[in-house]
């Protein structure tokens with residue numbers, strides 16, 4: 001199988017790239033950190049050093065990759081906002097890294113997926129997409145956008161024979177979460193996260209979410225009457 005992974009230089013994507021390589025698949029690893037890309041290249045991956053927010057460079061880099069069976073669009077970032085300082089620069093950075101780069105990546109990989117046996121497009125969102133969480137004005141909005149985008153592509157790409165999955169991880173220990181200064185319940189290792197994602201892909205799941213105890217809880221909270229969730233969420237804000 002030929003699999004492209006964005007955000008392959010760190011965390012969840014790094015683990016996915018190693019796991020697919022270990023199983024003998026052809027891996028195309030995308031990221032910016034050249035040192036990490038060099039390690040993946042030594043292990044047998046084809047590597048692409050790309051800033052995915054740079055539309056032209058990304059489309060040029062992805063052009064001519066040839067047929068792809070699987071594209072896992074995982075690159076992303078997280079910044080939290082602290083009210084009442086609405087930092088629109090941070091908001092724009094997050095939307096650019098998570099949403100714009102996703103749109104550009106989709107444009108780049110779709111021609112490689114269409115017509116391929118068992119083609120699947122996978123987008124990594126977050127459990128933060130399930131409901132409004134304090135400080136996640138930017139991150140949660142970006143992941144909710146990805147959720148909508150991939151749920152729609154799941155419908156609109158069906159005729160092209162491209163299956164679509166969205167991934168909703170809970171907390172995973174990676175450089176992204178190592179910056180967090182708050183408790184992260186039920187945090188998983190990147191190895192476990194990659195295992196869940198690969199299993200979900202193998203099963204052809206549309207929504208891949210884990211750990212279930214955490215993601216089901218958030219989904220249930222999301223079903224509460226809005227007023228009830230607002231009251232609970234307000235208590236989570238530090239005084």
Ligand SMILES: NC(=O)c1ccc[n+]([C@@H]2O[C@H](COP(=O)([O-])OP(=O)(O)OC[C@H]3O[C@@H](n4cnc5c(N)ncnc54)[C@H](OP(=O)(O)O)[C@@H]3O)[C@@H](O)[C@H]2O)c1
Nearest residue numbers: 007009010011012031032033052075076126171172174176
């Ligand atoms: N960790 C969690 O708890 C968690 C939970 C839910 C969802 N997620 C999502 O899972 C995905 C992976 O997160 P992670 O925890 O593994 O984070 P991470 O260790 O910080 O890795 C992020 C990856 O994204 C790449 N990236 C970011 N901006 C990029 C850009 N402009 N161009 C190219 N590559 C870019 C980075 O590559 P370079 O640094 O080489 O550019 C890196 O490989 C993200 O979408 C994140 O939102 C994570």
